[in-house]
Amino acid sequence: MVHQFTLLFNKEDKVDVYLKDETNIQVLPEYTLPKTYTTEPDGIVGNLNCAIDDYSSYQGYHDAKKTGDIDGRFASALRSITEDVIPVPKLEQSITSSGGETTSYGDTLTYTFKATNTHEKAESWKNVILTDVLAEGLAFDSLDHGITIDGELASDNQFSYEESTRKLTIKVGEIQSKQNVIVVFKVKVSQKAVLGKNILNTGKASGDSPQEDPFVVGEIMPGNSHKVLSATSNEMGFQEMQYTEIYPLFLLLKA
Numbered sequence: 001m002v003h004q005f006t007l008l009f010n011k012e013d014k015v016d017v018y019l020k021d022e023t024n025i026q027v028l029p030e031y032t033l034p035k036t037y038t039t040e041p042d043g044i045v046g047n048l049n050c051a052i053d054d055y056s057s058y059q060g061y062h063d064a065k066k067t068g069d070i071d072g073r074f075a076s077a078l079r080s081i082t083e084d085v086i087p088v089p090k091l092e093q094s095i096t097s098s099g100g101e102t103t104s105y106g107d108t109l110t111y112t113f114k115a116t117n118t119h120e121k122a123e124s125w126k127n128v129i130l131t132d133v134l135a136e137g138l139a140f141d142s143l144d145h146g147i148t149i150d151g152e153l154a155s156d157n158q159f160s161y162e163e164s165t166r167k168l169t170i171k172v173g174e175i176q177s178k179q180n181v182i183v184v185f186k187v188k189v190s191q192k193a194v195l196g197k198n199i200l201n202t203g204k205a206s207g208d209s210p211q212e213d214p215f216v217v218g219e220i221m222p223g224n225s226h227k228v229l230s231a232t233s234n235e236m237g238f239q240e241m242q243y244t245e246i247y248p249l250f251l252l253l254k255a
Helices: 052-057
Strands: 014-017 078-081 089-097 108-117 125-133 159-162 167-175 180-189 199-201 204-212 226-232 236-243 248-252
Touching: 089 125, 089 204, 089 226, 089 236, 108 125, 108 167, 125 180, 167 180, 167 204
Parallel strands: none
Antiparallel strands: 014 078, 089 108, 108 180, 125 167, 125 204, 159 167, 199 236, 204 226, 236 248
16 A cells, blocks of 8 residues: 655654554443544544554553563554655866966866765755856857766757857756766867956756655656755856966966
8 A cells, every 4th residue: 555645744754654454343342442443534443553652551452461571462553754865965166277277368178067966865866957157258169068977978968058148058967865977068268368357167056856846745757846956066267367468367276
């Protein structure tokens, strides 16, 4: 039997499971029957497990009692404690330059992001997407992007770039508990690198929680919507160090 709960549970909630038969005593005895002989909760007469919190005072039936060390009573309800299975996302960033500790026009910057589902008991963090709004002065080439996902070159349908907003979007996929995915891409420092402005960068990873939004009674269906879990990376980049006669020179900022 599968029971579909009609509400959401929180971490460490108590969930008690009761079993009940359909015994109907036609002629009631002279003694008082235990309160576990009841019509609750379905209106049908039968024997129901005793509540676990009351079990220490539960006397049992006349032929199913606790005598000394021998406990012949019917079992109490089965209690479970809910666990938190919501993913806890984390996103870390690092940057390298083909110019070493400095960078200037024509250099290639390689961005590496590590997206992690840090919670050891979590369900998978699903449909994860990495987004990055590139700084002015950086040029992304859709034909020479260097995008890899866990070392595999990304296909054309795994990323998109909006020139007007400078927003790069990369489909990362599913990240299981205590697992991570490494995403790498590259850009070039263009002639538009702006005097007086640092080249700074942050990324954001967003994906689905197992928690539906809104909550729907029954099995989780593929088309149901879910709460979104996001993580923003540390900020890294290059600080303008000096300005030559032609182009600015930038110094790598340490994390």
